[in-house]
Amino acid sequence: MLSWLLMVLGEEPVSDETLFARYQNGDARAMTTLYDRHARPLRAFAQQRGAARPDDIVQDAFLRVVRNGASFQGQAKFRTWLYTIARNLCVDASRRDRFRSGPSLDAPTGSEDNRTLGDRIANDSIGTDASRNLADRQFQTAFDAAMAQLPDEQREVFALRELSGLSFAEIAEATASNENTVKSRMRYALKQLREALSDFL
């Protein structure tokens, strides 16, 4: 009752499912809210999932949501559905990028300023990013390297949990795994990241 009152008064954010139902009824603004809510975490997940172009994953995922909006009947949570689509897209992208010998220079590095790898290499070499905290940048680099060393399953679970904010139940549903299995993968990911980033902790 209280949650309903808060929702009516606008104090509590409207759920994803309600927003998507509004979009299905012809409200385009609901989709804007959904995009703003999930685009960045989704991009972070795609980036940690190893996608060379995470923006493409985000765009393709939302376009699939828009196209298949009529078929979504609410069997699962909207966020789970969205990340399942993004995960499948990442799998397809990794299959396509299997023959790539090295990282693309057009691939974004995931940094705050949205620079590509080529830009970052060029700028870091000349030390123009003076405004950024050196420690954070070092940690970002070390974190990316540590994440790259994790197995795909552990990295996926960690990204979905820490970067995208999904619950373990949602992760289990999105990855078609047991919840305890997901938590076990999470623990091993934490252990390895702790060892790899011990200098920063």
Add this chain to the structure above:
Amino acid sequence: MTRRQATENTAQERVDAAVVDAYERRVAGHAATAEDAALEAEIAAAELSAYVSLHQRVANLPQGDVALGVRSVVLTAAALGAQEHAARLNAQSPLVRALSWIMRPGPLLAAVTAAAVLVAVSVRHEDAPLAGAHEDSAVAMADAPTVQAAPEVAKPAAPALAAQDPAPAAPAPAAAPTPEPPAVVAAPEVPAAAAPPAAPMARPMRTIEAQTASLGPSPADAPTGHAAPREELAKREVAADAEQKPSAGKAKAEVAAADETLQAATASNDRDNAGKKANLANLEQAKLDVANERAGYRTPASGAQAAQDNAPVAAQMAAEPQQKDNAETRNAGTRNQVAGKAAADAVERWRQSVEDAQTPEERVVALKQLVVAAQNAGEDKIAKAAQQALKAAQAQVVARKRAQSLQETPPSQRAKTAPSQGSGELKAQKAKE
């Protein structure tokens, strides 16, 4: 959950899950619980602290924005999609829209759940009267054996019992689900008065069984549908009691043996006394028979035959004083034995006489003596059989005498006595004479 998922749910995974749960609680700022304390042996507190620190560092990492081009593409497509959705909805009739809304998983699940709850509640409400009905039927089933005994109420010996307990026949048609042919056969014998409207439900089963046994045999005792004699049932009950209670059976057997001894002694005494009376009665009877037969015989031949017939009686008459003297001289102890033996000997002797008899008259006399001797000796069966044979022999003798008398009567006398002759013929015959 798939099988693969289930197999992956190992003990190690549960431990890992507990660690991660503790980590999650730490991250969320919750206080450490008892479960966290139990995990101290599994994980060091420092490890959890390191995890929390890692989480904070990762959370502070800036997430890169998605390109603006991506946003515009997505929102444009979303606007077009929203228009299509709206147009589709407007094209649909309200009924189809309502149906499509109802058939969504959410409302459908809610409706199914509500229906299940309603069904469960209704079934629960119906359970109370059903339970009472089950109890009633169970009690009725318990009373069912009385139905099998109900036909016996109509027997002559039963009214007193029926008056004491007229209830058993009441639930017969409704409470006996098993088809019992005897009950069906005997049902019409139940009088209307012996069938009260209702049977007491809480009657003890033991009482019912006792009453059932006292009322009559069970259908198993009468497989042909007819009830066995009540005496046989009583004997069976006594035998069953004797089998079930060895001490009681033994005592009964002792009592029966004592009774038999007493009866034997009494019978010996009676035989002693009856032997004397019987001898006198035999003598009197023989005299009467001889007198009767002499009166019936009109020819010398028949008189000789009567004397021949009375020869055993005369011999008996001659032997009688000697037996009487012997009986008087014997002491009381041996008297009974002698009397019993004498009675048995008399039976045997007269039986032999009956077998040796060559004429019906001899046979009649011998049979009469045999009947008396058998009665004195206590041989009822022999006495009855002899009596029947006596009747037959007497009938034969009568027929023979009639035939003889017809042969010996002159035709003139025969005409006088012949009822078939007319009065005119008799007048003519008189006139001739």
